[in-house]
Amino acid sequence: MESSGDKSNYQPPLPEDNHGATKLWGVQYREVTPQEIEMFGNELRHKHVKMTCEFIEVSDTWVRILLGNNHRFVGIMVYDSDNNCFQYVFANKNMHGRALLQKKNGDILRLIGKIKRVKGEYMFMIGEIHE
Numbered sequence: 001m002e003s004s005g006d007k008s009n010y011q012p013p014l015p016e017d018n019h020g021a022t023k024l025w026g027v028q029y030r031e032v033t034p035q036e037i038e039m040f041g042n043e044l045r046h047k048h049v050k051m052t053c054e055f056i057e058v059s060d061t062w063v064r065i066l067l068g069n070n071h072r073f074v075g076i077m078v079y080d081s082d083n084n085c086f087q088y089v090f091a092n093k094n095m096h097g098r099a100l101l102q103k104k105n106g107d108i109l110r111l112i113g114k115i116k117r118v119k120g121e122y123m124f125m126i127g128e129i130h131e
Contacts, residue, residue: 029112032124034086037115041122044115051124053078053086055107058100062087066118076100078109088123096129107131 029050037044056077063075067090074093078086089111091100103109110130116123 032115033080033082034084037086037088037122037124041115041117044122045117046114049113049115049124051078051080051111053080053089053109053111055100055103055109056085056105058103059087062123063090066121066123074100076103078111086124088121089126090123091126091129096126099129 029048030044032044032049032051034051056079058074059077060075063070063073066088067073072093073090074097075087076089076091078089080086091097108131111124111126112128112130113124113126116125
């Protein structure tokens with residue numbers, strides 16, 4: 001029987017319940033949208049969340065504006081499933097920076113992380129990236 005390609009990068013799908021929540025390692029992750037983060041960010045602060053989105057580009061503009069000269073983070077811009085742009089998505093540069101630079105405009109990402117508030121803006125802080 002022949003192998004059907006390289007499976008070294010295979011990641012199993014995340015288990016989902018019927019409410020759009022994912023349970024991973026005993027933690028419940030709630031699906032969020034950019035509008036929900038902007039409108040109800042205070043309720044989502046420090047909660048475990050996930051977002052399925054389309055990658056646009058790596059951009060450190062909002063990292064510099066919101067975090068100053070904090071070189072530990074990289075910013076990305078994404079579209080959600082309703083084609084709404086969201087620019088307040090940040091990731092640890094050492095963990096995810098090089099992988100994000102390899103992404104192409106239009107790549108679909110499943111982000112897992114937490115909502116944080118900095119200078120009055122709510123942001124999605126990436127913990128994990130799945131394709």
